Amino acid sequence: xxxxxxxxxxxxxxxxxxxxxxxxxxxxxxxxxxxxxxxxxxxxxxxxxxxxxxxxxxxxxxxxxxxxxxxxxxxxxxxxxxxxxxxxxxxxxxxxxxxxxxxxxxxxxxxxxxxxxxxxxxxxxxxxxxxxxxxxxxxxxxxxxxxxxxxxxxxxxxxxxxxxxxxxxxxxxxxxxxxxxxxxxxxxxxxxxxxxxxxxxxxxxxxxxxxxxxxxxxxxxxxxxxxxxxxxxxxxxxxxxxxxxxxxxxxxxxxxxxxxxxxxxxxxxxxxxxxxxxxxxxxxxxxxxxxxxxxxxxxxxxxxxxxxxxxxxxxxxxxxxxxxxxxxxxxxxxxxxxxxxxxxxxxxxxxxxxxxxxxxxxxxxxxxxxxxxxxxxxxxxxxxxxxxxxxxxxxxxxxxxxxxxxxxxxxxxxxxxxxxxxxxxxxxxxxxxxxxxxxxxx
Amino acid sequence: xxxxxxxxxxxxxxxxxxxxxxxxxxxxxxxxxxxxxxxxxxxxxxxxxxxxxxxxxxxxxxxxxxxxxxxxxxxxxxxxxxxxxxxxxxxxxxxxxxxxxxxxxxxxxxxxxxxxxxxxxxxxxxxxxxxxxxxxxxxxxxxxxxxxxxxxxxxxxxxxxxxxxxxxxxxxxxxxxxxxxxxxxxxxxxxxxxxxxxxxxxxxxxxxxxxxxxxxxxxxxxxxxxxxxxxxxxxxxxxxxxxxxxxxxxxxxxxxxxxxxxxxxxxxxxxxxxxxxxxxxxxxxxxxxxxxxxxxxxxxxxxxxxxxxxxxxxxxxxxxxxxxxxxxxxxxxxxxxxxxxxxxxxxxxxxxxxxxxxxxxxxxxxxxxxxxxxxxxxxxxxxxxxxxxxxxxxxxxxxxxxxxxxxxxxxxxxxxxxxxxxxxx
Amino acid sequence: xxxxxxxxxxxxxxxxxxxxxxxxxxxxxxxxxxxxxxxxxxxxxxxxxxxxxxxxxxxxxxxxxxxxxxxxxxxxxxxxxxxxxxxxx
Numbered sequence: 001x002x003x004x005x006x007x008x009x010x011x012x013x014x015x016x017x018x019x020x021x022x023x024x025x026x027x028x029x030x031x032x033x034x035x036x037x038x039x040x041x042x043x044x045x046x047x048x049x050x051x052x053x054x055x056x057x058x059x060x061x062x063x064x065x066x067x068x069x070x071x072x073x074x075x076x077x078x079x080x081x082x083x084x085x086x087x088x089x090x091x092x093x094x095x096x097x098x099x100x101x102x103x104x105x106x107x108x109x110x111x112x113x114x115x116x117x118x119x120x121x122x123x124x125x126x127x128x129x130x131x132x133x134x135x136x137x138x139x140x141x142x143x144x145x146x147x148x149x150x151x152x153x154x155x156x157x158x159x160x161x162x163x164x165x166x167x168x169x170x171x172x173x174x175x176x177x178x179x180x181x182x183x184x185x186x187x188x189x190x191x192x193x194x195x196x197x198x199x200x201x202x203x204x205x206x207x208x209x210x211x212x213x214x215x216x217x218x219x220x221x222x223x224x225x226x227x228x229x230x231x232x233x234x235x236x237x238x239x240x241x242x243x244x245x246x247x248x249x250x251x252x253x254x255x256x257x258x259x260x261x262x263x264x265x266x267x268x269x270x271x272x273x274x275x276x277x278x279x280x281x282x283x284x285x286x287x288x289x290x291x292x293x294x295x296x297x298x299x300x301x302x303x304x305x306x307x308x309x310x311x312x313x314x315x316x317x318x319x320x321x322x323x324x325x326x327x328x329x330x331x332x333x334x335x336x337x338x339x340x341x342x343x344x345x346x347x348x349x350x351x352x353x354x355x356x357x358x359x360x361x362x363x364x365x366x367x368x369x370x371x372x373x374x375x376x377x378x379x380x381x382x383x384x385x386x387x388x389x390x391x392x393x394x395x396x397x398x399x400x401x402x403x404x405x406x407x408x409x410x411x412x413x414x415x416x417x418x419x420x421x422x423x424x425x426x427x428x429x430x431x432x433x434x435x436x437x438x439x440x441x442x
Numbered sequence: 443x444x445x446x447x448x449x450x451x452x453x454x455x456x457x458x459x460x461x462x463x464x465x466x467x468x469x470x471x472x473x474x475x476x477x478x479x480x481x482x483x484x485x486x487x488x489x490x491x492x493x494x495x496x497x498x499x500x501x502x503x504x505x506x507x508x509x510x511x512x513x514x515x516x517x518x519x520x521x522x523x524x525x526x527x528x529x530x531x532x533x534x535x536x537x538x539x540x541x542x543x544x545x546x547x548x549x550x551x552x553x554x555x556x557x558x559x560x561x562x563x564x565x566x567x568x569x570x571x572x573x574x575x576x577x578x579x580x581x582x583x584x585x586x587x588x589x590x591x592x593x594x595x596x597x598x599x600x601x602x603x604x605x606x607x608x609x610x611x612x613x614x615x616x617x618x619x620x621x622x623x624x625x626x627x628x629x630x631x632x633x634x635x636x637x638x639x640x641x642x643x644x645x646x647x648x649x650x651x652x653x654x655x656x657x658x659x660x661x662x663x664x665x666x667x668x669x670x671x672x673x674x675x676x677x678x679x680x681x682x683x684x685x686x687x688x689x690x691x692x693x694x695x696x697x698x699x700x701x702x703x704x705x706x707x708x709x710x711x712x713x714x715x716x717x718x719x720x721x722x723x724x725x726x727x728x729x730x731x732x733x734x735x736x737x738x739x740x741x742x743x744x745x746x747x748x749x750x751x752x753x754x755x756x757x758x759x760x761x762x763x764x765x766x767x768x769x770x771x772x773x774x775x776x777x778x779x780x781x782x783x784x785x786x787x788x789x790x791x792x793x794x795x796x797x798x799x800x801x802x803x804x805x806x807x808x809x810x811x812x813x814x815x816x817x818x819x820x821x822x823x824x825x826x827x828x829x830x831x832x833x834x835x836x837x838x839x840x841x842x843x844x845x846x847x848x849x850x851x852x853x854x855x856x857x858x859x860x861x862x863x864x865x866x867x
Numbered sequence: 868x869x870x871x872x873x874x875x876x877x878x879x880x881x882x883x884x885x886x887x888x889x890x891x892x893x894x895x896x897x898x899x900x901x902x903x904x905x906x907x908x909x910x911x912x913x914x915x916x917x918x919x920x921x922x923x924x925x926x927x928x929x930x931x932x933x934x935x936x937x938x939x940x941x942x943x944x945x946x947x948x949x950x951x952x953x954x955x956x
Binding site for chain 3: 455456457462463464471472473474476477478481483489490491492493494495512514521522523565566567568569570571572573574575576691695697700701702703
């Protein structure tokens with residue numbers, strides 16, 4: 001294998017930690033950097049994935065101070081294979097966000113700090129962009145790997161739903177959450193995927209299917225997918241397509257019916273599930289703890305739950321509303337049937353070829369530009385990453401151009417369990433395109 | 443009058459419903475059988491216990507339920523400190539059993555649903571806080587919901603007995619404190635009584651509530667639709683302050699779990715003990731009531747009586763009662779069969795015990811020898827001559843026990859007889 | 868959403884909001900609901916997908932395993948003797 005990882009011994013580890021702490025004060029890539037000396041191949045882990053003995057907060061105040069005493073299965077498998085966790089990466093609270101700004105510490109783009117890093121796995125993308133040969137374990141529910149990978153100029157793979165065990169992942173939406181990997185090239189991702197994928201008896205929804213590598217020479221461009229895209233993004237993307245075309249890929253423009261429904265359907269399902277997952281945060285078993293036990297449980301819970309951020313509160317309230325008895329059919333069940341429909345529609349194309357699009361419909365925005373947008377505006381920016389996420393199709397975002405010094409990412413989608421074909425595709429791309437990384441901290 | 447019942451029973455598994463902590467053993471130290479799953483720690487995931495699924499399918503089957511091809515789970519969200527995840531994993535639409543019934547004397551009481559769910563933790567109330575023991579969190583339960591088909595207290599009692607008996611035959615620990623919810627409506631409006639612990643309380647809660655509602659009706663007052671709780675100390679139901687709850691906020695599919703096929707679950711032969719008691723009574727011309735008493739909560743009795751030929755049936759019943767009255771529970775099939783040879787009705791415990799151990803009664807030929815031995819003994823010991831007092835007889839009993847391994851009653855009989863004969867001579 | 872519904876939701880979810888937060892959130896929520904209502908144009912089939920891929924109904928055997936790794940599971944909670952302290956009920 002020509003894959004390389006940053007390997008450090010104990011001495012090198014302290015040096016690395018020092019460098020990271022310096023950079024972190026400006027970029028907010030990490031919620032926690034582990035100062036305990038260790039040696040191994042360096043990885044970072046998104047802060048919603050449990051690492052024994054290291055705080056896990058999912059960037060939420062309700063979890064501040066929580067130190068899990070068990071490992072997520074992915075972490076277990078990586079540690080057994082000589083990887084060492086340097087820290088927990090910043091994210092939008094519980095994964096609720098597309099820009100990395102729904103966190104106490106706003107994540108900054110390593111190419112230019114005025115810009116967003118993308119979310120929700122913002123810190124994983126930044127860490128991968130600034131640390132030499134880095135690999136970061138991230139997680140996507142609706143685009144949380146693709147989007148930050150695209151904005152920070154790294155490769156981000158979101159595997160098939162169930163391909164990687166979710167044991168130890170702090171839930172956002174159980175039927176949508178997928179642990180995935182960010183890295184600097186397809187080769188290193190493949191190496192890590194081999195270690196972390198595969199059935200886990202601790203997670204019922206982890207699957208035993210073998211991940212395949214079925215190559216396709218057809219690239220579908222979904223026209224109704226790309227209609228609301230920024231013109232510059234679209235122009236760069238067209239250039240990319242002509243390059244693929246000259247590389248021998250067959251480009252085909254098609255229309256997928258009902259695809260527009262995937263965005264609201266995704267948000268309905270994810271909020272309904274999230275509103276149940278967040279019920280466990282009551283302020284006394286783990287995380288930020290209240291001491292006024294005598295106030296009575298209802299008041300106590302209500303007091304403790306003030307610590308949720310705005311977006312979390314919004315999703316708890318909405319999620320509870322839409323699963324309400326009289327609305328369940330209208331929203332939740334309808335969304336379930338839309339998911340079935342979109343899977344069917346997309347699958348008919350994915351059997352024949354890949355689906356390709358830009359990862360984000362906009363150029364990387366400045367932090368100031370997105371701070372005050374409405375929720376619906378923010379949700380709509382996920383239009384390109386939602387369909388594969390809603391349907392559990394594996395997808396990868398890879399850098400393909402640089403616009404005014406900031407990277408642009410493209411997203412490739414394939415059929416369930418054909419995950420390695422994505423890495424194979426990107427490895428061919430990498431033969432002719434050299435990625436630029438923000439920094440080379442070691 | 444319409445009464446419906448919701449009972450919760452713990453299932454006979456070794457481990458909990460969604461994790462492999464012990465469910466019942468070694469529970470003395472609070473929070474000693476806990477793990478990330480039953481504590482609801484963020485990141486933990488449930489994995490279904492196969493045995494719990496099998497037992498539940500068998501219970502559903504015994505209650506004449508339809509078992510769907512696939513069963514699944516939902517999340518029921520509510521806030522209480524004993525519920526670690528803030529939601530309970532339960533079943534509803536995906537329930538393992540639906541549309542069944544239990545037969546009681548004159549009717550069938552519908553079973554709406556049998557569902558698998560997890561028990562919350564145990565909570566102790568203190569003045570300024572609560573103390574929580576998560577050992578119980580995640581213990582597998584079945585919630586059994588009847589239709590409101592019960593029409594009086596007698597039927598309620600009968601139904602409970604019948605249900606418990608069927609559960610017992612599915613391996614359920616029948617001594618557990620069963621938790622139930624009860625709904626009773628004498629008029630239009632339905633009153634729910636939540637969280638009644640134990641069967642005794644269930645009956646007296648129903649008694650009280652029936653009385654209360656009929657009094658209201660008699661007085662021309664309305665029965666309000668409400669939830670009430672049963673107070674054990676005063677034996678009455680009181681309106682609970684618990685108002686509209688999370689109930690109307692829907693249950694969603696538990697997507698940490700999936701659909702489970704039921705076709706490959708092994709279903710045991712259904713045993714309805716009351717039905718078997720009826721058949722045995724018919725077949726053997728014996729009192730049904732007595733047989734019911736013997737078999738409803740005793741698998742062994744049911745087994746023994748089912749295998750007894752008609753000519754031995756009364757003897758078998760008497761024998762079982764005898765074993766019971768002597769507190770002997772661990773007899774073997776062979777011992778039972780052997781004892782059927784005797785008329786046990788007047789046997790004392792000593793004789794009974796020595797028969798169980800395989801000692802035959804003394805034969806006439808042996809009696810002759812024993813008598814001769816007795817006469818000789820008395821002759822040789824002058825202090826014994828002419829005496830009929832207890833001390834002397836006691837001494838002789840000891841002798842006989844030692845030499846002939848007889849039990850006291852037999853020995854005493856033969857001694858008294860010998861002394862009598864000697865006197866006449 | 869009606870104000871009464873919104874207040875009821877806050878109660879049910881144990882979320883308390885300041886006056887400004889409440890105004891902003893209820894406006895947002897109405898926006899989002901309009902956005903959600905789009906799905907009603909989709910003519911529904913009864914085909915539901917609870918998971919994006921098919922998940923086998925795997926179960927676990929009813930056996931107890933050594934739980935050395937489960938030590939100190941409650942070290943994040945406030946404790947009294949062996950119990951976890953919770954709010955008053």
